[in-house]
Amino acid sequence: MWTNTPLTERLGIRYPIIQAPMAGGATTPELVAAVAESEALGSLGGGYLSPERLQQDIAAIRQRTERPFAVNLFIPEAVTVTPEQMSRATALLQPYRDALGLPAPSSDVPPPPDFAAQMAVVLAARVPVFSFTFGLLPAVWRDRLHAVGTVLMGTATTVAEAVALEAAGIDIIVAQGSEAGGHRGTFPDTPVDRLIGTLALVPQIVDRVRVPVVAAGGIMDGRGVVAVLALGAAGAQMGTAFLACLESGAHPTYKAALLESQDTPTMLTRAFSGKDARGIANRFMTELAPHAAELPRILCRTV
Numbered sequence: 001m002w003t004n005t006p007l008t009e010r011l012g013i014r015y016p017i018i019q020a021p022m023a024g025g026a027t028t029p030e031l032v033a034a035v036a037e038s039e040a041l042g043s044l045g046g047g048y049l050s051p052e053r054l055q056q057d058i059a060a061i062r063q064r065t066e067r068p069f070a071v072n073l074f075i076p077e078a079v080t081v082t083p084e085q086m087s088r089a090t091a092l093l094q095p096y097r098d099a100l101g102l103p104a105p106s107s108d109v110p111p112p113p114d115f116a117a118q119m120a121v122v123l124a125a126r127v128p129v130f131s132f133t134f135g136l137l138p139a140v141w142r143d144r145l146h147a148v149g150t151v152l153m154g155t156a157t158t159v160a161e162a163v164a165l166e167a168a169g170i171d172i173i174v175a176q177g178s179e180a181g182g183h184r185g186t187f188p189d190t191p192v193d194r195l196i197g198t199l200a201l202v203p204q205i206v207d208r209v210r211v212p213v214v215a216a217g218g219i220m221d222g223r224g225v226v227a228v229l230a231l232g233a234a235g236a237q238m239g240t241a242f243l244a245c246l247e248s249g250a251h252p253t254y255k256a257a258l259l260e261s262q263d264t265p266t267m268l269t270r271a272f273s274g275k276d277a278r279g280i281a282n283r284f285m286t287e288l289a290p291h292a293a294e295l296p297r298i299l300c301r302t303v
């Protein structure tokens with residue numbers, strides 16, 4: 001069967017399809033479990049979740065399915081933000097706060113999620129698959145997760161990042177092309193202008209590593225899945241295609257915008273989180289684009 005690939009064999013799933021992790025509320029336990037029950041791999045985007053909430057969501061998935069699923073976290077990056085950068089960013093955002101009637105922000109930089117505490121939850125839960133983005137998983141966590149049987153998946157946006165992930169002992173590589181929605185999984189030291197499309201990136205990574213490669217970015221239906229298998233990928237990771245599902249936690253306005261968009265332009269922006277992310281172009285993104293260099297690179301709050 002065309003659906004049997006090194007990915008389906010390794011993960012114990014029937015279809016070589018991964019519902020992408022999408023931090024920020026879209027990948028509810030209901031969505032992850034529904035995908036798992038359909039015999040593909042559902043992924044919980046846990047990057048912004050507090051350890052307590054992460055534990056609750058993993059338990060909620062397990063109440064709904066006994067099939068494999070993935071949990072995804074962000075590799076933390078040490079970032080320094082000056083008070084001047086914060087006040088400049090606050091001033092840039094003030095017109096939007098005024099228009100929406102939002103209160104002034106606190107002067108404190110929001111603390112990043114506690115990665116070690118998040119990882120302790122993932123380890124204790126013995127999740128079947130752990131995926132990550134924004135860099136390399138420290139070896140200590142790789143070894144602890146491997147010891148409890150968790151399969152590891154890392155994100156690469158260049159061949160060099162894929163080679164580094166394989167050398168670091170990661171089991172499966174997600175090759176994320178520049179079409180991908182949401183945050184780019186680029187490593188901190190990779191120049192941000194390395195925008196390589198899925199069609200070009202996947203075969204180059206397949207040629208350089210031995211571990212299974214999963215293609216991500218711009219895959220919306222069966223034609224896309226078949227196309228990336230032809231490029232040598234062992235499966236497809238799809239995010240946007242799952243956002244408008246009934247079980248997705250995306251806001252109804254967001255779902256409507258997705259369903260109405262045709263070949264509507266998307267664009268990369270740092271305006272939402274400080275990291276490059278692709279979304280449907282809107283006024284906020286367009287107006288802040290000329291100020292990109294002034295925005296601090298910070299990671300977001302926990303919930």
Ligand SMILES: Cc1cc2nc3c(=O)[nH]c(=O)nc-3n(C[C@H](O)[C@H](O)[C@H](O)COP(=O)(O)O)c2cc1C
Binds near residue numbers: 021045182219241
């Ligand atoms: C709203 C949204 C949030 C995302 N959040 C994450 C995340 O938390 N972790 C991650 O590894 N990838 C994240 N991604 C990227 C996906 O893993 C995947 O690379 C991307 O969705 C593939 O492109 P597509 O949206 O065209 O299918 C996100 C994507 C979207 C659309």
